[in-house]
Amino acid sequence: SVSLCLSLCLSVSLCLSLSLSVSVSLSVCLCLSLSLCLYFEKAASRLKGTVQLAKVDCTAHSETCSRFGVSGYPTLKIFRNGRDSAPYDGPRTADGIYHYMKKQTGPDSVHLKTEEDLQTFINHYDASIVGVFSGADSSHLSEFLRAAGLLREQFRFAHTVDLKLGEKYRVSSECVLLFRPPRLNNKFEDSVVVFTDYLTIGSLRRFIRDHIYGLCPHMTVENRDRLRVRDLLTAYYDLDYHHNIPQSNYWRNRVMKVASKYSGRGLTFSIANKKDFLSELEEDFGLGTSDGGELPFVTLRTKLGQKYTMREEFTRDGQSLERFLDDYLAGRLKRYIKSEPVPERNSAAVQMVVAESFDDIVNDPDKDVLIQFYSPSCAHCKKLEPVYRELADTLYSDPNIVVAKMNAVDNDIPLGYDVHGFPTIYFAPAGRKDEPIRYEGGRELRDFLKFLKREAGRSLALSESKDEL
DSSP: OOOOOOOSSOOHHHHHHHHHHSSOSEEEEEEEOGGGGGGGHHHHHHTTTTOEEEEEETTTOHHHHHHTTOOSSSEEEEEETTEEEEEOOSOOSHHHHHHHHHHHSSOSSEEOOSHHHHHHHHSSSSOEEEEEOSOTTOHHHHHHHHHHHHHTTTSEEEEESOGGGGGGGTOOSSEEEEEOOGGGOOSSSOSEEEEOSOOOHHHHHHHHHHHSSOSSOBOOTTTHHHHTTSOEEEEEEOOOTTTOHHHHHHHHHHHHHHHHHSTTSSOEEEEEEGGGGHHHHHHHHOOOTTTTTTSOEEEEEOTTOOEEEOOSOOOTTSHHHHHHHHHHHTTOOOOOOOOOOOOSOOOSSEEEEOGGGHHHHTTOTTOEEEEEEEOTTOHHHHHHHHHHHHHHHHTTTOTTEEEEEEESSSSOOOTTOOOSSSSEEEEEOTTOTTSOEEOOSOSSHHHHHHHHHHHOSSOOOOSSOOTTO
């Protein structure tokens, strides 16, 4: 059995002693500052009796936290059988921690002894990876178990040492079987994929990566980042695999019919419940809750972040989706860009940039441009405003340099600019617009002028003499 204990201020050493002194196989240590401790109470109450949670005040136990490599807050670590097992890489909400840690309970790989065990294991909402081996002393089994220990956070693993359990799937020697979720069974692809190559952790990881999702996976909040490493087309509709599998698969089958025609063209296809992505669809694609009605609406997001939407109504014969794909592959589609209106007048010293005007102003190949990404509600941005305006006034007479700013909340941030906090400032040099330079200097006028003197392609022409130069 696994017990759970939550303390608002608990050292790692106490966490370890608890997990060694009671009948537990898993505990999680949360190394946090005191101000964040209460975030995990809800998860702790739901996990009671299953997983032991503990919290550490690293301001009071700095040596202990340092011993386990904790240098930032919050840091979450998983301890298994009293040992530091792995960093916690799951969601940081109560629900997310609950579901993630529930998956951590039990062995890395479930030992299946009978056909009934196998069918029970694979009849699951998620995909299943099952190793079939000739005996408990198989070297391939030990490698499989090591892989399961590393990948268990993402996938479900089981194994058997009875080769007869593989006969139903036309295999008679050691192999790994990947079972796609029964709810996603379809006529366009096999529901079971067999891995018979030489088994290593790396080769098994690649096999799972290449086959786990199939032709058209169900995209969720949890797996979207893994799917978006490729160019991804997604059909959003009222999908519900818990209560209405046939209706959920009705539209999926129509997407898959088209997807099967476009395989090998560099695109990945997926479906998603639009209710799970409403805020993202509105924020990233300008789509409201009424768009599409009962019909799916389709978006395409490239791995570089370029976005497209299918404006034609989704037809049941798939023809509208095919036209959309043909236009995309032929380069005829206009990208969707979230942008404020282009200002009618833009003659101030600080140029106002929106997403639609970014190329014209910031990517002007003949101009050096200093661009500030800001948030209207950011106090630091407001504090910087007088200095930034003074900088623009100082350089106003220089025809080769532009001082600009863009509201990064209401406009899409272009590729090549990493903006996670405000203000974020970049310098886009003339002739090298694909190599923007992040500004990391001070926030005084002399700091900006010193930076621009160093990075600008031409000597600065100031509106008045500046000692700083």
